[in-house]
Amino acid sequence: MKDVNKLIIGFIVFLCFSCNQQKKNTETQLSNVIDFDRDSLIYNIDISESKFNPTSFLVLKCIYVGEHFIGSYSDENFKKAYQYKDEKRISEEPFIRYFIKQKKDGKYSELWTVKEPINTTSSLQLCQGATISNQGVEDYFLKIVSHQYGSLGCYAINFKLYDKKWSVLSKERIVTDSFYNKTIGYCIDKTNKRLNYPNDGEKLQENEIDFSTFDKMPDARWDCK
Numbered sequence: 001m002k003d004v005n006k007l008i009i010g011f012i013v014f015l016c017f018s019c020n021q022q023k024k025n026t027e028t029q030l031s032n033v034i035d036f037d038r039d040s041l042i043y044n045i046d047i048s049e050s051k052f053n054p055t056s057f058l059v060l061k062c063i064y065v066g067e068h069f070i071g072s073y074s075d076e077n078f079k080k081a082y083q084y085k086d087e088k089r090i091s092e093e094p095f096i097r098y099f100i101k102q103k104k105d106g107k108y109s110e111l112w113t114v115k116e117p118i119n120t121t122s123s124l125q126l127c128q129g130a131t132i133s134n135q136g137v138e139d140y141f142l143k144i145v146s147h148q149y150g151s152l153g154c155y156a157i158n159f160k161l162y163d164k165k166w167s168v169l170s171k172e173r174i175v176t177d178s179f180y181n182k183t184i185g186y187c188i189d190k191t192n193k194r195l196n197y198p199n200d201g202e203k204l205q206e207n208e209i210d211f212s213t214f215d216k217m218p219d220a221r222w223d224c225k
Helices: 002-016 020-025 075-087
Strands: 040-045 055-065 068-072 095-104 107-117 122-133 136-148 154-162 165-175 185-189
Touching: 040 122, 055 075, 055 107, 055 122, 068 075, 107 122, 107 136, 122 154
Parallel strands: none
Antiparallel strands: 040 055, 055 068, 055 095, 095 107, 122 136, 136 154, 154 165, 165 185
């Protein structure tokens, strides 16, 4: 049992905390439109063997009610979202939508969005992932992690750039609480490449990542360690 616990802890450190080790590659910028310290981050991440040409990613955090854009995430816009919901008598709860963009030719182009409840207990981070073997690091890729506050639990989706096109490499999760009726420990799914799975007719954008649906996908194939 001790060996199993050590293995789980090892995966937790590698998956959930790897992003924190790359904070030195994360920059904040000031803007008269968006408070970058709260709502936006620029990540400089090595996604190849070259350490001298990192790729820049911009993450924007915004509030929506339905498909109505309220604004960047702030206490003021949080209140505006519920005011709009009440005024329009919308049954759907406001939510957060992250926009993940890659810098190309001096401009940021949208790659994916991530949908989270407005009262989410998770934080979103980008970092470098790596495939490691006995011979050392074999490959690098982009890792998007949803890390639960106050817990070591997290979900991640990994993307690899092939011929200038991003493809899903795998999904990962770490469950530390048996309350969720899932296998405790580290699991990886290299089969299912879907970004989301709509529930009850819910409309999701084609490029929208919804971590909350990863376990609900009928063709998910989690390999748990």
